[in-house]
Amino acid sequence: MTKIGVIGGGIIGLSTAYYLTQAGHHVTILEKGDLQTGCSLGNAGMIVPSHFIPLAAPGMISKGIRWMFNSNSPFYVKPRLSAELLRWGYLFYKHANKTHVDAAIPALKELSFFSKAMYQQLAKTLPFDFGYHERGLLMLYQSAEIEKEELETAEIANHYGVEARVLSAEQVQELEPDVRVNARGGVYFPGDAHLTPQDLVSRMIAYLKSKGVTIRTDCEVIDFKIQNNQIQSVNTNLGTYAFDEIVLATGSWSGSVARQ
């Protein structure tokens, strides 16, 4: 039995622990927080093959800059003087072009389909419910400008095999008879799904514990003892741990943790 340390207890760390335990390994998760907050719990739970166009796309620079400074927008970034934020902004700007978008679409599409297939499988095999439903996604628009953007997206989606149905205002209303829809029209992506992240994460933690996974919370990985290019042990604020293998699943912290 291999002793595996998973650093980070977000959805990637928890899923990794699940599959490794299924494969018969002994897993310990080291998590610096308390697993009660974070984006794996607080996200929108959308499984969206429809979102196959990367955010860094032509037209996003001007929109992105407007959104970044609007705290009500879906893309708000708290303004601060940070070298990392400036670097990220520069890379975003550099990649927001047609060549990059065309190269990224097939990979994002495959990743989304694969992710959905895995959630389908988890919904069938896990002994708890996490609110997985396949009811699609409806993108509504009220202006001619956004309608044009959404219709273009629908056309590209159908071209790449992601089903998209363009609906009139009346068809949208028929689809949602219980609410009064104030929209010019919409695009319906029947292949999208959603789940309840809070249920998935909290129930997965309980399930993993019942299967013998050790979860150390408030345990921050500070650095690694490295010998002959191999990690010998992991230093944390709670002491030192040694594993046969280590998985880094620290989300947006991965770069800084890996540099240790």
Ligand SMILES: Cc1cc2nc3c(=O)[nH]c(=O)nc-3n(C[C@H](O)[C@H](O)[C@H](O)COP(=O)(O)OP(=O)(O)OC[C@H]3O[C@@H](n4cnc5c(N)ncnc54)[C@H](O)[C@@H]3O)c2cc1C
């Ligand atoms: C508002 C919002 C809405 C979103 N909606 C969606 C959606 O609808 N659909 C979708 O697919 N995605 C969505 N996302 C993205 C999704 O939530 C993330 O991609 C996903 O949760 C990332 O999971 P992760 O496990 O990689 O990272 P995280 O959940 O960030 O987990 C990383 C963990 O590593 C821990 N960690 C970091 N450093 C250390 C260290 N040194 N030692 C120990 N532990 C450490 C952190 O505390 C954290 O718990 C959304 C994100 C946000 C913010």
